Amino acid sequence: MAYLNDDTICALATASGGAMAIIRVSGTQAISIADALFVSPTGHRLVDSRSHTAHYGTLREGDGEVIDDVVVTVMRAPRSYTGEDTAEISCHGSRYIITLILHALTKHGCRQALPGEFTQRAFLNGKLDLSQAEAVADLINSTNSATHKMALSQLRGNFSHELGVLREELLRLTSLLELELDFSDHEDLEFADRSELLQIAESTERRIRELARSFETGNALRQGIAVAIIGKTNVGKSTLLNRLLHDDKAIVSDVHGTTRDVIEDTTQIYGITFRFIDTAGIRSTTDTVERMGIERTYKKLDEATIVLWLTDAPPTAEEAEEIACRTEGKKVIAIVNKTDLTSSAYDPTTTLPCFEIPVVRMSAKHDKDLSPLEEALYRAADIPEVTQNDVIVTNARHYEALVKAHDDIEAVIAGLSQGLSGDLLSEDLRACIDHLATIVGGAITPDETLGNIFKNFCVGK
Numbered sequence: 001m002a003y004l005n006d007d008t009i010c011a012l013a014t015a016s017g018g019a020m021a022i023i024r025v026s027g028t029q030a031i032s033i034a035d036a037l038f039v040s041p042t043g044h045r046l047v048d049s050r051s052h053t054a055h056y057g058t059l060r061e062g063d064g065e066v067i068d069d070v071v072v073t074v075m076r077a078p079r080s081y082t083g084e085d086t087a088e089i090s091c092h093g094s095r096y097i098i099t100l101i102l103h104a105l106t107k108h109g110c111r112q113a114l115p116g117e118f119t120q121r122a123f124l125n126g127k128l129d130l131s132q133a134e135a136v137a138d139l140i141n142s143t144n145s146a147t148h149k150m151a152l153s154q155l156r157g158n159f160s161h162e163l164g165v166l167r168e169e170l171l172r173l174t175s176l177l178e179l180e181l182d183f184s185d186h187e188d189l190e191f192a193d194r195s196e197l198l199q200i201a202e203s204t205e206r207r208i209r210e211l212a213r214s215f216e217t218g219n220a221l222r223q224g225i226a227v228a229i230i231g232k233t234n235v236g237k238s239t240l241l242n243r244l245l246h247d248d249k250a251i252v253s254d255v256h257g258t259t260r261d262v263i264e265d266t267t268q269i270y271g272i273t274f275r276f277i278d279t280a281g282i283r284s285t286t287d288t289v290e291r292m293g294i295e296r297t298y299k300k301l302d303e304a305t306i307v308l309w310l311t312d313a314p315p316t317a318e319e320a321e322e323i324a325c326r327t328e329g330k331k332v333i334a335i336v337n338k339t340d341l342t343s344s345a346y347d348p349t350t351t352l353p354c355f356e357i358p359v360v361r362m363s364a365k366h367d368k369d370l371s372p373l374e375e376a377l378y379r380a381a382d383i384p385e386v387t388q389n390d391v392i393v394t395n396a397r398h399y400e401a402l403v404k405a406h407d408d409i410e411a412v413i414a415g416l417s418q419g420l421s422g423d424l425l426s427e428d429l430r431a432c433i434d435h436l437a438t439i440v441g442g443a444i445t446p447d448e449t450l451g452n453i454f455k456n457f458c459v460g461k
Contacts, residue, residue, distance in 0.1 A: 008033060010105045011113035012098055013088070021098055023089040025110060026082045026118060031074055033108045034087035037061075037101075038072055046087065051076035059089065059101060067100045068092055082118055083125030129440040131159050134395055138222075145271035146221040146386045150394055158391050159398075160440050162211065169204050170433050173197060173412075177422040177429065198416045205409045208436075211393055212402040217383060218394035220305065224266050224275035225381050228301050230323075231310035236337040240310060240364040241265075241278040244373075269374045272383055277304065306331045306380045312338040331380040335373065336361045401435045408432035 008027030014020075025034055035046035040057040049055060053074055059067045071090040080086040091097055106112065116137075123133045135154035142148040153159070176197060229237045245267050263278040279301070301307065307327045311334065315323070323332075340363040358380070360373050386392065393399055411428040 008110050009113040009117055010102060010110040011118070012102070013118070014093075016093070016095060016098070018093045021091055021093040023091065023098065023101055023105075024081075024113075024118060025087045025089070025105060026080070026084045026113075026121065027110075028085060029109055030085045030087045031076070033105060033110055034072055034089065036108050037067075037104055038070070046072060046074055049074045051079055059091070059104070061100070061104050062107065067104065068097045078125065078127075081127065082121040083127045084121060129157075129160050130438075131163075131395075131398065131440050132157060134397075138394065144221075144268050144273050146383070147273075147394075149386045149388045150218060150221065150390070150392050152388050153390055153392070154394075156388070158389060159393070162207070162391050163436055163440055166204055166207060166436060167433070169200055170429065170436075173200055173204075173429055174426070174433070177426050194416060194419075198413065201409060201413045201416060205406065205413060208402055208406045208409060211391065212399060212406055214391070215393040215396075215399040215402075218392040219396075219399075220381075221272065221383065221386070221392075222394045224273040225306060225383075226275050226277060226304045227306045227308060227377065228277045228279060228304035229308045229310060230279055230301060232319075235310045235312045236364045237278055237310050238263075240308070240335070240337070241276055243364055243370060244274075244276055270378045272378065272381060274306075274377060274381075301326055304330060306333065306377065308333050308335055310335045310337050312336070312341075331382075332357045333373075333376050333380060334359045335364075337364050339363050340366050398439050401438050405432045405435040408435065 006028055008025065008029040010023060010025045013022045013024040031046050031049075037059050038046055038055070038057050039060055040055060044055060046055060051074060055072050055074070057070065057072070059070045061067060068091045073088045073090070075081075075086040075088070077083060077085050089101060091101060102112070119128065119133050119136050122128045123130065128136075132155055135151050138147070139151035139155055142151050176193075229241060231237055241263065245265050247265075264275060266273050266275045268274070307330050309323055309327070309332055334357055336359060339361050358376050360376055362370075362373060393402065408428045408431040412425055412432065415425045415428065
């Protein structure tokens, strides 16, 4: 890997455009290179500083010209983000100043850090495991309260801890089976109690299954819960979308069939991101383009978790039957729109007999209070409240590894139930361990298995 070297690297560690900026320097020469540019009013040198101390002074180019007044924080290995000697230069946020500082650092022996290189060095130096490293990007990209809490939980190692517990259980299984194999020629010895093995395997299977299932929630919170707005032409779908987004995203017109393509955007309701999809109005038409839009409506309907069915007049039995067919297995909220027009207002309880769904009456054009609809959406999402201690899988790579590990541990359980020999069980068990190891790193080695045998089972006593 290109990162496995002794280069001292530097890069802007904060977003550009702010009043202040932080430039991070990491590597064996980080403190000495920063010291070569730094001038303290007291004459103090950075190379003589203790770890985790901050120092005020000026940063100067080789000819002595001042670049900026700065504060430099010194962090010595291994007590830094990367696990290496680190100097963090806090300066003013001018792009010109940042460029001058980075140029001066490179002239004194630094090179520009590659994308993600600080975090990769943290991983290689054992400061973070793989799942925690991925959580750094998730935390930076968090868009709401739920995704922020999930990323913090993963960064703090809650997911890694769960996998560590599973790893210990699998290590017990592996050690017991290794004992059975190693001493199979001693007929009078029985090291592996098959009922105990089955109990451990079933407990492990349940927890892996729970973690994998949490991906559905995690993915919904991360990507946004898809909500399709459907209904006949000119019932107010685009008006409703604009009200929910607080923006004139869609064209609103009295002309039927104005929306001919899918329009998508997101907004937050009670800390959860909802991805709203405004679709072409459903009706019989000979217009080729409009028909294409209606076909896209049905495709997007398949992707949605929640469906807002907008009406402004009692639907026919045929229309209700088609909607019921198209939305099978989805959460549906019926919206009776245009209640400001008394001629179109009606009692949905007498016209929607085939649905047992929540109904919201409103005027998308005039009502300022959308809380009844927002509350209905929040309830339909049925997302549990997320805390910083919850373990919820959000990464597709982690989910795929858990699914594969679950298949493997199920094979172990089946083999135990069928009385298969330890060598056959060990194949599936090691495959399970390997799949979990891809999430955080750290496969179980033969030496570790041997050590666990001697530690826990007292062979030869």
